[in-house]
Amino acid sequence: MHFTDEQLAIIAHPAGHARIVAVAGSGKTSTLTAYLARRLNEGANPRRLLVLMYNKAAQQDVSRRLASEQPQQTLPEVRTFHSLGYRILQRLVHDGDLPPVHWDLLNDAQIEPVVWRLLRAAAVDEEQAEDILSRKKKWVEPALNYFELVKSSLASPAEVFEQSGLPKVCRIFIDVFAQFEQWRADQRRLTFADLLYDPVRCLIAKPDVAQRFAGHMDEILVDEYQDINPIQQALLDILHGGRGQVMVVGDPDQTIYEFRGSQPSLLTEAFQQQFADPQDYQLSWTFRYGHQLSLLANHLIQAGADRTAASTLCFSHASTANTRVRQIRSDDSAQAALDCIRHWQGERPLTDIAVLNRLWANSARLELKLLAANLPYRLESHRTVLERFELSPFWVLLDLASGEFSCYNEEQRRQAWRTLLTQPYLKIRKAVVDDLLSRLAGVAHDTARHLRNALPENLTSFQADQLLERARLIQRAEEGRVNASELVSGWMIGTDYLNALRDNAFSAQQVDDQVATVTAFVDFIAAQRWPAAEAGDQLRALQAQRRASGQNGVTLTSIHKAKGREWPCVLIPELNARFYPYHPEGDLSRPASEDSERRLLYVALTRARDEAILLTPLTRQDTPDSPFLKEMNWDGCRTLAEALAQSHSEVSLPASMNSQVVERYLKAQQSALQIHWQAPQAEDPSTEPQRRLRHPKFGAGRLLDDDGTRLSIRFVRDGQVRQFDRAQAWPMLEWLDD
Template sequence: MDPEQREAVIAPRGPVCVLAGAGTGKTRTITHRIAYLVQRGLVAPQQVLAVTFTARAAGEMRTRLRALGAAGVQAQTFHAASFRQLRYFWPRVHDTQVWPLTDNKFRLVMQAAGKVGLPTEKESVRDLAGEIEWSKASLIGPEQYGAAAAKAGRDAPAPPEQISKVFAAYEKLKNSAQVLDFDDLLLHTAAILEEHPEVAEEFRTRYRSFVVDEYQDVNPLQQRVLDAWLGNRDDLTVVGDANQTIYSFAGAAPKWLVGFPRRFPEATVVRLERDYRSTPQVVGLANQVIGAARERPAGTRLKLVGQRPDGPRPNFAEFDDEPAEASAIARKIARLAKQGVPLSEMAILFRVNAQSEVYEKALSDAEIPYQVRGGERFFARAEVRQAMVTLRAAASRQEPSGDLPADVREALAEIGLTDEPPAGGAARERWESLIALVELAEELAAAVPEADLARYVVELDVRAESQHPPTVEGVTLASLHAAKGLEWDAVFLVGLVEGTLPIQHADTDAAVEEERRLLYVGVTRAREHLQLSWSLARAEGGRRYRRRSRFIYNLVPDDHPAALPSKVRQREFEAPAKRAAKPRCRVCNTTLAGTMDIKLGRCSDCPSDVDEGLLEQLKAWRSERARQLKVPSYVVFTDATLTAIAEQRPEDEAALVGISGIGASKLRKFGSDVLALIQGDRRS
């Protein structure tokens, strides 16, 4: 062991805080500490309770403890430990057997939503369940939800007062059925220990020493349970890394880890900064990523020091479009495999699950086996299967319009696709999958201009078939959240563009910093080979309007082509036929990046010169056309497109089609009407 690990292991009983950076051997350190306390006779193995956050991590801890001669130690998740205690103490307190865990929480939330009059579709119910879980984990009751959600900046899936009603109805239904959910396991455990001194005394006689792994991820409810376990004692060891706090959306907070020395002034605090996982080159990049954070409390300022031999420098790569990015990564994986890197030791990591499709296709085309971790393959997702059924039906009844992407959008509008994304949660994930299908249509239309819906559906079937290889050992595809706690020899961090990392709805400084920590987690998953990449367009040959992530700018070495000035980099990376002018603000001439800015043709903070009268006429016309066509209004034109028209007041078809959101199909269907309204407005 290194000196810092040894200090943590042999620290005396009492409060110990181990600030352990990525790859510094924290699991080895805490299991050796437990074994040391047991072997020195300072505590019996049956008196130690070690808790962590996943069954996999708890199982690994038990395996290591058995090998170290401490087999009697209880190593469990918070929920498993609480459920075990409830089964023992509940009958004594309530004179009944403990209520069972509900096997259909989704149904109860759906019934509660129905009582309140909210939608009961799967995604809506999942988002409501997520808000209930966050509330209970944050020790917030139904009546406090609205104020607490506003203070936390929650992207609520419904008006807060309605969510409060759903929450209250859900609790009533659950209690009437005499069942518990997972959060109840912790709530009832804490309540029993707090309200029944004789139970607390018996429990604290049984368990005398506590260890908490991943302490940066505790939420208020878990901390309440831990406090109830401890009572007024201080035999507690916590281990964590505030730089890896990536679950704030679920209520996790690093404040208890960072504030541990203030709560226990006599605590032993040990910092583990020697990284045994990654090469110095990867470690150096990780330090750069997290070192750029705007605010880092004192307890988070760990600086990793690589202990392995030197390896290759992390690579940065910019591509014209996502298919090119995916194909290049598939080729790089094939080369590494020939050099002896096992496929199972390589991973492609992305911010959102909808990004996986293009990489699934590239790996399938290259005949490289893969597995998707923490999610389903793209074409196995429920919303994608539903979309394909809808598209087949549309292909059988619609006349080709000549605008395939517009036809796909119109068909998917029937199952809820909107022009603007939902705020977050399951509805956002569903939207991202559906919009990925629209982007596939744009890609096909660019390659085969005459393609119609029928041809597109055939293309989807071919892709779906090719992307269902047998389950074998292969390259891992995973989101950055799903990759936490894992590591590989080679890691490819992909899709690093503004709007994806940081995600578009990260609209506060705190949210952006959590996105930075996600990138840090991704970088620290790599042992030796690391590549960070981004593409300037989604579809092959598409408009190159994307910007690489703000987190990347200061990481690219000065001698790398991606660090060159934009004009030079254009010549370096682009073939003349593929060069395309980036959209610029018509007011200040700044390059536009955000979707809404591009639609409007100006920066969001530049002054608007919208013709309010014309805008009202356009909206009234749109409503009437939507009624005639029996489609939602946004299928005709979105509010953003109408605003852009009312601002720019195009004089002819060429100017009209230059507005984002107006393609050949919409020009043919609606162009003459819109131009007539504009000309009439000018005459008036």
């Protein structure tokens, strides 16, 4: 293998601490494997070499490569942080420093009921207790996310809460965390996070015990260092113990796990404070994608607030083939994606294609179109679109229409009735709902009449009216003489389902996911024109068809799950101001960082090898372009990439391009290309950056117009533009760009 000068410098690293910044596709794993092979060939003791990888897949990859290159050698330990924590925890328990535990880890199904019970007990009043009782998911999910955040940190639970951005109503999480930890201690149980949390807390509390684990390694190598959190950093510090050398590898531009506690400053700032005088290296040459994508990615990431003129850029290596980057404008992103997939299908296997979504909300419509087109796909989510919780009422209605409901067993009917009575949620007390369920679970026929007869007298008039409306819709389903579209849209309209989802979800991201899924499903059903009595069977046939196709299809995944991977063809849908940057607002949500959102798009772009397509809005009045699109300087990057590919001697570029990025890129390429900078054009007011803000009622938005007396603001939550009296509204606004 031919290594670059940057790679050779790392492979030959003589001694001392080292920090490597490696861009996407830079041959990092090959370089690290070659470095380790060199150290072993020089006689380094493999038992005093420790390699820490971020996840199991990376750990297995490095282990496999080392074994291939050094088949006769004793190899160093290659572990994930959690597997190392597990081993240390076993030792601490064996030595009596921690009490015995059950080694089978708690799963979500075991944890959630305990947390739900503790939340109800911690409620500040009866209203909150009833809300927790009736809306388990709304409360349990953010509580568990908070627990994970605490266990990634060295700060106290109270400090973590203050830094989390969670609203005051969630303050009960602090006490619930303490109670959960007490329950866990009493039961001697562990979660996955505790494989690090428990041993590290023990070692910090008992310095004499920590000394037993310190300083045994001559070298520690840590991959994906930008993603580690304070608890992992503390373990690294303990293991180092002031002895030996530490080499870390990461890319601050790919830090996208801050919501899990990752801190990019551990790589960019804290490393040299903890490990003195490190040697800095770069892997800036990418072997994955060509000039245009490198230039677009560099312009995008260089617009971040934390970037400097010396920050690492990615440069396409001479051996790297051209990557075609296109922007397709369409107001139907799913149809545009389907058209792209069909085009690619004629040229390459579907497994070459990945659709990278900012939210799962972005994938629902495309997934349904792929089902209808009989195109196989691989979904990297827990549920396919047809299995989503928010579609449950529609399945029950369609089974009522077909007669399938009468074949349910009693427990299935109980669950079906729970769905019909609580989706959407009517704030009926759980005890009342449970009583209704016990009376209706045995009903298999004439369900609407039985529901009307079972209504208790202690309902509010609103609740009674809503349940009577549901009985009417159930009766229409039972009669079976409507088409499926009338039935599902009737439920959506009659129950005000979409607004109910907005009111009842725990975060705006969940709202966006659920509303997008429901509207995509309703539109899909309308397009099929199935009779209601046949629709359930048709949908099940589509599900069976997908299962039969196996995993040999298009990959539908999130950008977070795509990190560390690559595909020949990448689609990025819904690249607009609503989703890039995405600023979720909701009663139990955490605020988002614009720099983090920019890094997320950077990660998505740099997954592509041969072709990347960005799906952007056609009609930009209702759905504006993402501000990140302008930061990329699309036309200039394309022009410069073409000039480099065709070995031009000169090129004219727009003054809006980042001249430092251009100059550094040309210098790295050893290009003599002469640049003529075009005169700056007068800024079109319609393209000026729109200031981001937060309104106390409507949440995050962008200022579209300020004429001195009136403000025009488009809000992220519902996409609506609202007008405000400037004098009244201005003091209430929080400016997010300041």
